Amino acid sequence: MTVRTPTRPPGTGVLRRAAARRDTGAAIPRRTVPWAQRLRRDYPLALMVAPAVILLLLFVYVPLLGNVIAFMDYQPYIPILQSPWAGLSNFTALFTDAAFWAAVVNTLEITAIQLVLFFPVPIALALLIHSLVWPWLRAVVQSVLYLPHFLSWVIVVGFFQQSLGSAGIINRWLRELDIHTINILAEPSTFKLLLSAQVIWKDAGWGTIIFLAALAAIDDSLYEAAAIDGAGAWGRFWHVTLPGIRPIIVLLLILRLGDALSVGFEQIILQRSAVGPGAAEVLDTYVYYHGVIDGNWSTGIAAGLIKGLVGLVLILAANKAAHMLGEQGVYAKS
Amino acid sequence: MSTVVRPVWAGKPQPVVLLLKALAILVALTVVLFPFLMVISTSLSSAADVTAAGGYVLWPRSVTFEAYEQILSGGLVTRAILVTAAVTAVGTTISVASTVLAAWALSRPSFFQRPVLMFVLLTFLFSPGMIPLYLMVKQLGLLDSLWSLILPSAFSVFNMIVVRGFMMGIPQELVDSAKIDGAGELRILLRIILPLSRAVIAVVALFYAVGYWNSFFNAMLYIDDTSKWTLQLVLRTYVLQGSSLVEASTDSVTPPAQSIQMAVVMIAIIPILCAYPLVQRHLTKGVLTGAVKG
Incomplete structure (x- = not known):
């Protein structure tokens, strides 16, 4: 192996620039490296990042361009570029479709219900786990509660069916006791509550991770000082614990609001046939059944495009709101 | 105590x-x-x-592996297990490789670091939508091919950010000294960075593997041929649709193959139960590196 002697010790460029800035107070322009030399220097790194860039191009950016079909009258077996333009007619068709608006309403209702029922559960669980003093008990509880997150929706729905379905174990007990049986899984009126229960079962434990980290990061001396100042358990919770985890709560709330139009697609599509589209049609299932199954490709894409655009606006708005509230938000202000 | x-x-x-x-x-x-x-x-x-x-057992009176023997002795379920295992193995390999390479390349200063990072992070803000992605998969001729279960979801930006965040925390001196010794970027990655990042890569590999093993809608959308069905599709057809969920009457006879259905569910769970303890102690670290530094 030949040892190349550097013409200059590494790092002096930076030092020299810094020193110059200190001396004169003016910024010295960065050393410019010719393109050919940069390419020769960086091509191993470029090769490394290439697979990821190709995958993102093929399966995110190019399909994104495919959204122009929303403005076309697309039929399968005709090449996309030869499809006739349709202006905004797909959107007017969409906006006059009652099923679309029903899907929008269902989606928003499910988001709202989950915000109320699901969102506080991981926080409460995290507070409970954090208050455990025996390390082994804490480890056991955490291991068990994280586990459901790794099961597929097919299995979670299966579990609920075995426990709560018409032939499930709960109804068997009810039947033995001669009490009226209920089939919660096929009941449209409580379907949205059922969805929340399933999300809680699957992900509430997993959701505690981030809150537990925030709780562990609170300085113990704050609790000590509060106790000395006469704060009881409630006072310490209100004035130390809650302010300590507030940034995380706000952050997750923003993320959830930005994602308001996505509500457990696999979970819902698995159960749609049991309760019927009236209660279970959400935006994503509308795109699938109306667009893919019924073959209304262009209106389906139009619905998907609207969902994407509204989602983009929501996440930007939620982030802006967080900055205004003085929180850090999803990405830093630049 | x-x-x-x-x-x-x-x-x-x-x-x-x-x-x-x-x-x-x-x-x-x-x-x-x-x-x-x-x-x-x-x-x-x-x-x-x-x-x-009456349909369900909470504690078996006598233990028998009949149900498992029946589903593992060939047929649709055995096939689905093999297909799903193959997709998971190949998919996880491709995903982890592309993620680790990209994470390392984007944690090093280079002329393309900023624009490419921007290109990657922008995908957080929008998704292409179900139908455009479907049409793309169709254009590439991947419909009804097992590659359609792997390639569209092979690279996760979130996982890349997690790994990159960890790699940025590795002391620069280690990299510099290897450079002085004449090591190239790939050798530095393989010999120095990888051994140090084993924990975070294990977590990311688990995320990917579980994703492939559990994914259900991709297969429903892209795969028609029953010989290429994945385990989750089989589960849906024979466990969810084949039993009480679609039955109208409440006091129906329990399906006779109950223990077989539950055995299929167990087969889908067992690999996860096996992989879980191996990475469980790293989970918090993996999740938080991404959350804090991303």
Whole structure:
């Protein structure tokens, strides 16, 4: 192996620039490296990042361009570029479709219900786990509660069916006791509550991770000082614990609001046939059944495009709101 | 217990509070573990026992592996297991490789670092939508091919950010000294960075593997041919649709193949139960590196 002697010790460029800035107070322009030399220097790194860039191009950016079909009258077996333009007619068709608006309403209702029922559960669980003093008990509880997150929706729905379905174990007990049986899984009126229960079962434990980290990061001396100042358990919770985890709560709330139009697609599509589209049609299932199954490709894409655009606006708005509230938000202000 | 360290300022907890806490923990653990117990017990019981017990067994009277033998002796389920295992193995390899390479390349200064990072991060803000992605997969000729289950979801930007965040924390001196010794970028990655990042890569690999193993809608959308069905599709067809979910009457006869259905569920769970303890202690670290530094 030949040892190349550097013409200059590494790092002096930076030092020299810094020193110059200190001396004169003016910024010295960065050393410019010719393109050919940069390419020769960086091509191993470029090769490394290439697979990821190709995958993102093929399966995110190019399909994104495919959204122009929303403005076309697309039929399968005709090449996309030869499809006739349709202006905004797909959107007017969409906006006059009652099923679309029903899907929008269902989606928003499910988001709202989950915000109320699901969102506080991981926080409460995290507070409970954090208050455990025996390390082994804490480890056991955490291991068990994280586990459901790794099961597929097919299995979670299966579990609920075995426990709560018409032939499930709960109804068997009810039947033995001669009490009226209920089939919660096929009941449209409580379907949205059922969805929340399933999300809680699957992900509430997993959701505690981030809150537990925030709780562990609170300085113990704050609790000590509060106790000395006469704060009881409630006072310490209100004035130390809650302010300590507030940034995380706000952050997750923003993320959830930005994602308001996505509500457990696999979970819902698995159960749609049991309760019927009236209660279970959400935006994503509308795109699938109306667009893919019924073959209304262009209106389906139009619905998907609207969902994407509204989602983009929501996440930007939620982030802006967080900055205004003085929180850090999803990405830093630049 | 004598090893308990309770801060002095916290004072002695009230018995009522302790009781409530114990109760809450007990309820939480039972709610999570109860379905597992039911599925395991039912899958290990003979058909006669299951019928006698009225459809579900909470504790098997006698243990038999009949149901497992039946589904593993060839046929649709065996095929689905092999297909899913192959997709998971190949997919996880491709995903972890592309993620680690991209994470390392984007954690090093280079002329393309900023624009490419921007290109990657922008995908957080929008998704292409279901139908455009479907049409793309169709254009590439991947419909009804197992590659359609791998390539569209092979690279996760979130996982890349997690790995990159960890790599940025590795002391620069290690990289510099290897450079002086004449190592190229790839060798530095393989010899120095990878051994140090083993924990975070294990977590990301678990995320990817679980994703492939559990993914259901991709297969429903892209795969028609039943010989290429994945385990989750089989589960949906034979466990969810084949039983009480679609039955109208409430006091129907329990399906005779209950223990077989539960055995299929168990087969889908067992690999996850096996992989889980291996990475479980790294989970928090993996999740938080991404959350804090991303």
